[in-house]
Amino acid sequence: MQKMQKSFEKIAALEFANEYCENHTFSKGGQVTVKPVRMMIDKNDGSIYCPRC
Known part of the structure; x- marks a missing residue:
């Protein structure tokens, strides 16, 4: 259950x-x-990245 919560x-x-x-x-x-x-934006640190790269 904790693994699911983290995801x-x-x-x-x-x-x-x-x-x-x-x-x-x-x-x-x-x-x-x-x-x-x-591309995706990580709200925690503001970084922009490709989810497939």
């Missing part, structure tokens, strides 16, 4: 930023496509 606290400390990370690609039908991932 809820971490989620509550995050919000979406207006920036996107362009480092993620996939290929479909021989074409490489960039899939932008929205």
Whole structure:
């Protein structure tokens, strides 16, 4: 139960930023496509990061 509580606290400390990370690609039908991932803001220290990098 404590592990679940900690994960809820971490989620509550995050919000979406207006920036996107362009480092993620996939290929479909021989074409490489960039899939932008929205960056997250950590409310505790104000840092902006990509959740997939």
